Amino acid sequence: MTTRQDCLALDAADPLATLKDQFSLPAGTLYLDGNSLGAMPKATAARVQQVIAEEWGRDLIKSWNTAGWMDLPGRIGDKIGRLIGAAPGETIVADSTSLNLYKVLTAALRIVRADDAAGRRTVIVSERSNFPTDLYIAESLAEQHGMTLQLVDHVDEIPALLNDRLAVLMLTEVNYRTGRRHDMKAVTAAAHAAGALTVWDLAHSAGAIPVDLHGADADYAIGCGYKYLNGGPGAPAFVWAHPRHADRFWQPLSGWLGHASPFQFSARYAPAAGIKRYICGTPAILSTAALECGVDTLLAAEPFGGMGALREKSIALTELFARLAEERCGEHGVYVVSPRDAAQRGSQVCLALKAPLHEAGYAVVQALIERGVIGDFRAGDPSRLDQVPHILRFGFTPLYIGFADVWDAVEHLQQVLASGEWREARFNKKAAVT
Amino acid sequence: MTTRQDCLALDAADPLATLKDQFSLPAGTLYLDGNSLGAMPKATAARVQQVIAEEWGRDLIKSWNTAGWMDLPGRIGDKIGRLIGAAPGETIVADSTSLNLYKVLTAALRIVRADDAAGRRTVIVSERSNFPTDLYIAESLAEQHGMTLQLVDHVDEIPALLNDRLAVLMLTEVNYRTGRRHDMKAVTAAAHAAGALTVWDLAHSAGAIPVDLHGADADYAIGCGYKYLNGGPGAPAFVWAHPRHADRFWQPLSGWLGHASPFQFSARYAPAAGIKRYICGTPAILSTAALECGVDTLLAAEPFGGMGALREKSIALTELFARLAEERCGEHGVYVVSPRDAAQRGSQVCLALKAPLHEAGYAVVQALIERGVIGDFRAGDPSRLDQVPHILRFGFTPLYIGFADVWDAVEHLQQVLASGEWREARFNKKAAVT
Incomplete structure (x- = not known):
């Protein structure tokens, strides 16, 4: 003993x-x-204090440029990318996990529909035990797109659903309730073999286990900033899209900071290239700065x-x-x-x-x-x-x-x-x- | 002189x-x-420090209850409500202005469609000079709903568009570029007379001028936390729905904290009653707490x-x-x-x-x-x-x-x-x- x-x-x-x-x-x-x-x-308090007192209080509006506020979503996204097997420029910090799921699931559905001339792929598959917000967002989008959200009670039911009706397989890699982990690479390969796309929620993966999005050939991933990334209560979330998809279609939450040239103040939307189009409105800078301190605690393990x-x-x-x-x-x-x-x-x-x-x-x-x-x-x-x-x-x-x-x-x-x-x-x- | x-x-x-x-x-x-x-x-630095060191650092997960994090969106929403002519319980703090616009504009379109058996109301009207993010979100939703976004170059063009084709008139009360202000009450009455709904962006109104949403009989309103509300860079935004609309339809960003019983972890979405259904994911607490300090600077003017x-x-x-x-x-x-x-x-x-x-x-x-x-x-x-x-x-x-x-x-x-x-x-x- x-x-x-x-x-x-x-x-x-x-x-x-x-x-x-x-x-x-x-x-x-x-x-x-x-x-x-x-x-x-420990670093968070001082860093947020600096953002408040110096960057906001002293330098005011200038800090969007001089303090790099505009670059925070990409800079922190790249740091998270090092934890999840993403290349630089592929990951961005924005909004909440729920909202990022809405973005990537819509994008995935748009791609599937465009490539599915017969219109047969009308099913989104997930697990009933998935974290509820994922199911609610999928329920909303299934209704919007005239599709069906099919939930399985056991992982063994999934293989039978990997067929030519499947549009997107949406899974959380590690179950929030039981801690059970999917084999991301094998599941993704099976979904691809069926002609479907995958969306992975990394809420209980990022910073908890090694993730290799490219190694698994995943299509889309989202994740949470306030769990294993130590970003603080309600910290912003992150979103990743495989480069083969990133420039296809808009995501529907087409806010001004996802525009190709936000400061041209154009009346028509033109999405930024790559993952930046997954930004929507102005990022919450205090919470975003705190997230960076949290991510840094994981990067500190790199020498070890x-x-x-x-x-x-x-x-x-x-x-x-x-x-x-x-x-x-x-x-x-x-x-x-x-x-x-x-x-x-x-x-x-x-x-x-x-x-x-x-x-x-x-x-x-x-x-x-x-x-x-x-x-x-x-x-x-x-x-x-x-x-x-x-x-x-x-x-x-x-x-x-x-x-x-x-x-x-x-x-x-x-x-x-x-x-x-x-x-x-x-x-x-x-x-x-x- | x-x-x-x-x-x-x-x-x-x-x-x-x-x-x-x-x-x-x-x-x-x-x-x-x-x-x-x-x-x-001045109050913001100490308040955010308290949230970080005491509520997060010391009390950790308990603070969702003991520090009232769960109530922040409604508590601050009610404070903002005092500035914009909303009753308690009608306003909530959430996400960004762009995202809140997506929510209310979708809700408005769903209501119009349900009440428009002939399917004639397919036009969203706004101004080309509106803040771009509003136009981008409307462009996205017009495409999604098979509707038309019609932009006018001059306010004088609006009356001719108030007809039985109009679904929603979406305006920013005070123009971000020129400072020009609409007569919210008169414009809303004209839109209602035409059978349409109104969505008002209060980004340059809330905390800047008296707003009386009930007095104007407005339908939906959204606004920004980081301008005249002094909430800090990228502070969360707010959203208001007239009580006659608040319980009709989901808004599509159906995250878990907008659920009627989020901690039942039900697999099916059931929206909370009233404005709470406009919450999506977990709120960014540091940025939200800072927003409250900003709103309080305006409430401090009440004795004067x-x-x-x-x-x-x-x-x-x-x-x-x-x-x-x-x-x-x-x-x-x-x-x-x-x-x-x-x-x-x-x-x-x-x-x-x-x-x-x-x-x-x-x-x-x-x-x-x-x-x-x-x-x-x-x-x-x-x-x-x-x-x-x-x-x-x-x-x-x-x-x-x-x-x-x-x-x-x-x-x-x-x-x-x-x-x-x-x-x-x-x-x-x-x-x-x-």
Whole structure:
């Protein structure tokens, strides 16, 4: 059995351990929710202060040029590109994940329609377990384009839908709820073989696992700035289009900063070349500047092996957590919902509880939070908790989580369950809202 | 002739003068570009620092509830509502002006279509001089809906287009380039009489002039957070829908935070009641928090008479600037492009230069900036500068501009023209980009 001493030894030998110094984390908190909101980089406060006091307050309107505000979306996009296997100039920071999905899914549908003279490709396929905003945006666009959004309950149903009716296969690489990871390269190849395009949501991938968009021959990708990229609450999102698609068609959110010559103030839209046409309105500079600080915390890992090294540590952390949770808390009904094969898993581990504690998940998470162990709760399907259980979700960000942290988290979980403290009324009084 | 002494006396007697203390403005700068990027409120730096260090850094994910992040869009929306004649619960902060226009214009088109069984209403009317992003979004939606975007060159052409072909009349209340203001109430009534809906862009109205959306019986309105609302570079925008429309139809950017129950993580979209359905993805909290500080600088004028009092001062400032500019710089060919009737003008004054200096506008603006007088330049139509001249644009924000500032600005303009310093090569070398 692994001891806390063993974990401390692993931390002492970890070349990535110093990267934690980049973050300001509250004392006494074990933060395992970086997959929902990444922790705060120390550099962010000073950088945003500089933007406010100097760039805005002192230099005012000039800063669009002199402080490079106009270049931020592309500059940060290129930095994110280094994390996801994109070449420079292919990725841009803009708006939210939902909005960027609207842009790329429309563009994909327009391309498919143009290349589908028979008009047979009218189906968008995704998973019912995808993050809801992706489904809502696809639902909106399916209705707008007179298409069908078909949702599968299990990944095994997808191959049968890869046919000449399929327009776009829209998937989130790592499932927000279970942490299950798709094989982006294999799935993309299968979709292409069926003549369809792919849209990948990297919300739980970018900064969490190595992504190789070109290696997978992906068509479009979008992702979130405030999870593993540590950009701050509601940080802007990013969008990538394969160069073979980037110049085909407009995206419909044709705002002035996506124009080829925005400062000509022309009355007609003419999209910028390449990924810049995916910009819409004026970027929120404070939030965008903060995002850059977050992305920089990941680039700081490049001398240590970058995303590959971070992934290696992430696997070690998640393996350890899954094993210790079952070893030490299995007697209380704890089991691992995320895939046990690391290749099929993102940087999170989801637990659930067997009967008779199958409804206790929310209270257990609350009791952990009370102890300073921050994970989160995702409700299951109340009518069939055996198949879609309540989930205790724990994200492991190798930038700031270590092996002793994993040991301590399991220790707390064990104590919460063994002591029964989760049964206290205060942990049961309200529904989860985050 | 008004003297600088007269202006200082006006400032001394101005009960609004103390409101300037809310802002941090660089010494030696006369900032007449608040219509492009509002000045920085002193409160913003501390507030954003609090959001970063305490709400994000210390309280992390909990702040969505404990710090009220989830309520920010509605709370600030209600504050903006007080400036534009909206009732509480009708206005929300979200995304950018361009994106909010996409939402409301789609909603308006869906309503018109549903009520137009004959399918005759297929025309969207706007002005060619409207801010380009509005035209680009309308162009996108016209194409998507199989409609026509018809642009007029002069406001007098609009009445003839108010007929049973008209779906939506989409106007910006105050023109970004000339400062010309529409009569929102009269124009809306005429559009309604023709059976059409109206969409108003308040980018140069909100915080600049009193707006009374209910009084005008407007249908939809959107506006900008970073101009007269002082929200900071690229601050989020706002959106308002008349309650009679708010619950009809989805807007197409159906992100998860516009869902009726976002934390049920349902696979099907069900829009929230009222204006909340106009939220899309997760709001950019740093930029949103900064916007609230900006809006608060306008609410601080409420004890002094609010927007009515600010408007009175704005008219006095713009009248004075227009008169002094023509009196003192008329001999150099300076003339006023903005309407001379204050009722037809926003809070800006645009100047132009007659031949032979009709092409000197850019250099003159640069020379003024060199002297610390920040206005901006908007290029005319090079082939007919007599009709669409180059414009020297000056915004007058009564919160932080006084009468002596107006006098000083004209004095600098007079010196720049009389001395010929604008002819120096350094003022002529590059095109305007902001």
